[in-house]
Amino acid sequence: MQQIKNFINGEFVIGSANKFFDKRSPVNNQVIAQIAEASQADVDAAVKAAHTALNGEWGKMTVDQRVEMLYAVANEITRRFEDFVAAEMADTGQPNHVMRHVFIPRGAANFKVFADVVKNVAAESFTMATPDGRGAVNYAVRNPKGVVGVISPWNAPFMLMTWKVGPALACGNTVVVKPSEETPMTSALLGEVMNAVGMPKGVFNVVNGFGPDSAGEFLTHHPMVDAITFTGETRTGTAIMKAAAEGMRDISFELGGKNAGVVFADANFDDAVNGIFRSVFLNSGQVCLGTERVYVERPIFDKFVAALKAKAEAVKYGRPEDHGSDYGPLISAEHKQKVMSYYKKAVDEGATVVTGGGVPDMPDDLKDGHWIQPTIWTGLPETASVVQEEIFGPCCHIRPFDTDEEVIKLANDTQYGLSTTIWTTNLARAHTVAAKIDVGITWVNSWFLRDLRTAFGGSKQSGIGREGGVHSLEFYTETRNICIKL
């Protein structure tokens, strides 16, 4: 049986508690690996190693040397591409093509792009007048924050973990990563990559375990962690924020969403159907940017619902490594139970089930996996649980609308504010509506089209702060101003 160990100070270690927990495959619920759980002492050792590394060889590197190191990491990820694809498929059960074309390439890009950003983005400088007429010059320098705690989720494990580790290292910090207990494999592989490229010991560390009373909590409460970056559930964000308050540590949070898709009657119909389908069902709906509320302008409502239904009914369930399959299971039995409870609630609250709503009939070898049908509802009021609460599953509610003002109000009627996708051929309308929807990211005639130099994050309860491009520099460095009187 494969063992996944912690990675502390450049070494793979089981840890002081000699304790393991099971990693089960989402496709059939079989145990596929044993994960070494980090104790409080192990987390302490990882944080201290990261702290020591700040003042060693890593801390003394020039920006150019760091940049070269990050390029080497990206190249090594690309060289071991198939290993990363296999590990992520085993952990998540999601299709080969999604790993190959979206999640794993993004992991390498997360190192390259931020290497380029730190190399090319200047810090600010201002000259000022002084009473004696000689003036003064101000210039900013960016220093690493220190040890960054990275808490990452299970839905796109490698992409979301490296989205934080890439910029943190580019800025000269060191990191301790706590991957989700559901998906530890690619973080461990990244440890191998770090050793292969000669990354100094202690710069990158991984501690495995759970949240409360385990590695997640030990890490976020550790007094030598200088900043915490987290992607996951809003409620977990609240707990981490409380931990970060001790010692006034900085935080960057990307949290949940209940994102709206808006389809106007003038949209290119096929593009809109394909785009909304992808935004609802990619990764079996386990994407924080995913659409769970769809608003369609009334003249095309029936036709749109029928087209989305046809596509949802055509998904090909199957093992991720089977190139014919395009739809995977949910991550865990627990998550399946949560999503199924929403499928039941929708019916209890009076939804019309357009398609799905249950569990597919799978062959014997996959029967115990966490499979669930893509599901579409109509006919619910906006107050219904499945229209208000983040489900994080392959499902959406579709409702007709008549005016721009109405759909803006509907889209904004949520505690979340992460993303929106708008489909229209009327550019003026796209601008006007986009400006009025209170989210961090709006896509027009597209979804999940990512330029890593742009600001990324959520408003309202979907997050705190922005990452991406220079915004990541803001979070991962301490900007200091130096004022010189001339």
Ligand SMILES: NC(=O)C1=CN([C@@H]2O[C@H](COP(=O)(O)OP(=O)(O)OC[C@H]3O[C@@H](n4cnc5c(N)ncnc54)[C@H](O)[C@@H]3O)[C@@H](O)[C@H]2O)C=CC1
């Ligand atoms: N990107 C997103 O917006 C994501 C949203 N979710 C939502 O969250 C729900 C639950 O999924 P989970 O993986 O359990 O999300 P979660 O927010 O509980 O876990 C994310 C990470 O935080 C860690 N964690 C949990 N409690 C912690 C604590 N008190 N202190 C420090 N670390 C802690 C977990 O071990 C994991 O590494 C999903 O059903 C979904 O609705 C989950 C994953 C990603």
Ligand SMILES: O=C(O)/C=C/C=C(\O)C(=O)O
């Ligand atoms: O593209 C990114 O940087 C982040 C994407 C986030 C998700 O897909 C998620 O958290 O589900």
